[in-house]
Amino acid sequence: MPSRSRHNHQKCIRDAVSAAERICVGRGVRLTPLRRQVLELVWSSHAPIGAYEVLELMAGDGARPAPPTVYRALDFLKTEGLVHRIETLNAFVGCAHPEAPHDAQYLICEACGNAVELEIDGLSRQIQKAAAREGFSVGGQTVEVKGKCGDCLGSRVS
């Protein structure tokens, strides 16, 4: 994965929105201008963003929407797997692999705030097996790891 600090993030946003449009058309659901704007704002950085921060950013346009407006858009995006909610931060972040909805695993940097979505090989399966051993049937998993990212560690291999 490329360093988060030196990629073309405008392209990053455009790609995410393009993918979202394609996905929504394919599913017959509507990525309305409002939902699209919220998605863009969530993607405005790789750091998870709070619902009220999104509100603030929308207020820049003059007319500040009320909380339910942004929460409904976020609910839609989350249901379609276009964003994930970071439970430990009460915040939202764009999904890096939105083609198929999935549980995400996140590395969250406490220094720069960025969150990187992981696919730890076999981890979901392993959790499922351990749960099954307890007679537990798994619905969804939340895996969030806090720490410091490579950029913030100065690119040193710790």
Added chain:
Amino acid sequence: MPSRSRHNHQKCIRDAVSAAERICVGRGVRLTPLRRQVLELVWSSHAPIGAYEVLELMAGDGARPAPPTVYRALDFLKTEGLVHRIETLNAFVGCAHPEAPHDAQYLICEACGNAVELEIDGLSRQIQKAAAREGFSVGGQTVEVKGKCGDCLGSRVS
């Protein structure tokens, strides 16, 4: 692990409080009556309990404390590793292995609300290795699994 539905939960609570007292004495920190009461209330079931629910239960005694009172007690208990916070529920639950503070892995039943603390073998290590591969230094992990527990599945092996 025994079925959660047919153990002597009064003993369960007493054991947890006894262990907490022992641990706090050993560390030279004070399990005050207030903190002890909050710990008992958190242990009043195996389902995570919200801070304001704890408040309600304390109000039964006549004098209802204000939110900071219970939040401070919960902070103490969490710092000492006597309770864990369940991020996906904004709620707290007693720690099953409080001797040494640790990150917990939880199975949370969406039917009965109970949460069981797991120690999935090697999972922490595996997450740490995957993170290291990304140049990420791990501080803490949150692993919360939602689904249905054995009891609620009718003791069938799904």
Added chain:
DNA sequence: AGTGTTATGTTATACTATAACAATTTCGTC
């Protein structure tokens, strides 16, 4: 155009958590 459905606007409120400062209790020291 008419109609049911989906999406958005609006107001109010619920739920979760902390800031800031005052009063009290605890504990070691004199």
Added chain:
DNA sequence: GACGAAATTGTTATAGTATAACATAACACT
């Protein structure tokens, strides 16, 4: 036992997160 420092608890106010309930508007389909 009196004193002072430190820790704990009380109190008031407020910040931050999220949803209920109902009104209006846009869309899709005939």
